[in-house]
Amino acid sequence: MKVFGPVFSWVLLSGVLLQAVAPWGAARPGKARHCDAPKTQRDFNSFLWRVNRMPPHPPAYLFGTIHVPYTRVWDFIPNSSKQAFHSSKNVFFELDLTDPLTISKLTSCQLLPHGENLQTLLPPDLYCRLKRHLDYVKHMMPYWMTADQRGRGLYADYLFNAIAGNWERKRPVWVMLMVNSLTEWDVRSRGTPVLDLFLAQEAERMGKTTGAVERVEEQCHPLNGLNFSQVLFALNQTLLQHESVRAGSLQGSYTTEDLITHYNCGDLSSIIFNHDTSQLPHFINRSLPVHDRLTAQQIDSYFRHELIYKRNERMAQRVSTLLQRNPSQYTTV
Structure with a gap:
């Protein structure tokens, strides 16, 4: 393919470094500050990196995103980032979320083997607590939803089924993640594409030509790789945390609102990005018994190795390959 004119390519990597949403964890150091709308372009955030190449090849770009409604961050993204996107001919994401096959594979990866269900798999007490919490969420959803959501025809029963439908057929680790996303804030933000999906659309x-630097199984298999006792521990801890929030005895340490504030402030070095780097609850707690604390540390170490270090290395290698592939035919990748 011959390229005419100054056509640029764009690599969009929503790597784990910048998509942290970990509402539970150590004591919060202080309320995240509010970011006013930037007055000049120089005041905007700085999550765009430029990769220069030898002439005559134009540069490529890396852009860090977070998985939140794009409307919450779009006004804080500088024109230089938006211009790089608009000028790019090729756009690569972590996964192609516009491809129905990607969604189908993600759904299949989360399901238990045929014939199994959570009621027979989980200890009876844990299953009852899980069902009780999901019943609570279903009851609260009409009160959590916004007038704007209702005005767009988004109803509570539909939304609950979209998020939690068929939950008894899901693997426990995915139910844990589902429970962690069923908060009032997350429910109120449903119906607006997250930043990655908005850019893909x-x-x-x-x-534009679009692609992905990851495969579905590379995101799914590490989560499915925990042993059963670790999964039970993680689900139990997640339920305990949400039950404590319901009882008013616990507040989340790091919230999605904090994450958005730090992102809009361009605060890459903030503790919120360094503390947790995956969309998982933080299990390590000094109040845990020694054996449980060891289990929490093993889970944390496993996910950091699989979902951060190995993943970053794999994506970096693929980006390098994209940048070197057919340099005379593609401006950048």
């Missing part, structure tokens, strides 16, 4: 609308 825009790229498709503009006729």
